[in-house]
């Protein structure tokens with residue numbers, strides 16, 4: 274009773290434990306009283322622990338004055354498109370419908386691939402944040418983020434590019450800042466860059482020389498980003514979030530799983546291959562499953578209905594009847610050789626699959642650090658920063674609210690420390706009180722008894 278009462282007082286004072294999963298908020302207001310614009314930047318395949326192994330002087334400058342989240346627990350499967358759409362919607366892949374790099378819809382017989390991704394059919398199961406921002410009366414600008422050149426919910430960003438990997442980082446950034454400067458109603462901008470994912474795939478994350486070059490280029494781009502925002506007089510006036518979609522694992526020719534060695538390929542169609550294979554059986558599904566489940570001890574096979582709930586990768590008709598999940602660093606092929614030295618897509622519980630996140634701007638506390646959040650939490654955070662209503666989502670604004678200026682928050686450890694401290698003081702005081710009481714009663718009782726004995730004895734003596 275005492276403890277719960279104490280916690281209530283602490284919660285009321287500190288705001289600790291207040292639930293707000295809707296993510297709606299007042300937004301971060303700039304000096305003019307308007308909503309602060311928000312820029313979201315993704316460096317594809319930025320594995321969280323690159324930060325421990327490489328220098329990153331510009332990135333460190335960026336978050337030393339803002340927020341660093343050591344690692345994001347991203348969504349399964351840990352591929353580029355599912356995770357970029359989760360960042361933009363706050364939904365797991367089974368709920369937003371972008372489930373893999375290659376998909377097949379059994380009802381419409383439509384096919385999706387990275388080079389054939391512009392049919393709104395695939396994207397319309399969710400509402401990405403740029404559509405919500407526009408529905409709230411603001412404008413948006415996008416540079417190559419997956420889905421931003423597709424007409425989703427009958428709408429594209431106000432300004433956007435058709436995807437073209439040859440457009441440089443500077444061009445993408447230059448156009449975004451130009452749109453932001455020219456039109457103050459552009460409140461949300463979103464930028465995508467292909468590195469360090471590209472080098473991670475080609476050379477493998479353990480190739481120190483190649484990764485040093487690629488990560489220096491990424492850090493240089495962060496420097497260019499900060500300089501450009503300063504030149505445009507947007508630095509310190511807008512909120513900037515740097516994020517990534519997934520990490521990268523080292524693969525090897527010695528860690529290959531060949532499906533042809535386990536089952537005649539005429540029995541199934543491969544919709545997506547590695548490290549999570551989507552299998553459409555053409556003969557008896559149970560026989561196909563049995564053969565694949567015994568194929569290799571480094572690959573797990575699941576019938577769709579038995580995919581573990583915690584993967585949030587079951588309730589969608591685009592998920593095929595059988596999926597195969599390779600162990601970290603293992604590659605599933607039909608019969609060939611190793612396609613690439615680095616890969617991602619593995620279980621989202623693996624640290625090697627986790628990306629990082631950093632943020633800077635008027636909304637964020639300076640030098641604040643959080644060890645981990647879910648990547649679906651970024652969406653309600655962004656909705657809060659922009660003061661727009663969030664669509665139903667799987668994220669929690671509470672996970673990040675303490676990183677914001679103006680959100681009075683007590684750290685869980687501090688709260689527990691205070692409660693324990695108060696309890697210790699109360700226990701000590703109670704003990705001291707009892708001790709004093711018992712010592713005072715023990716010193717008075719013999720005196721009282723003596724008095725009584727005298728009183729009792731007197732009549733007898735008389």
Ligand SMILES: [Zn+2]
Pocket residue numbers: 317318352353354470518519
């Ligand atoms: Zn990626």
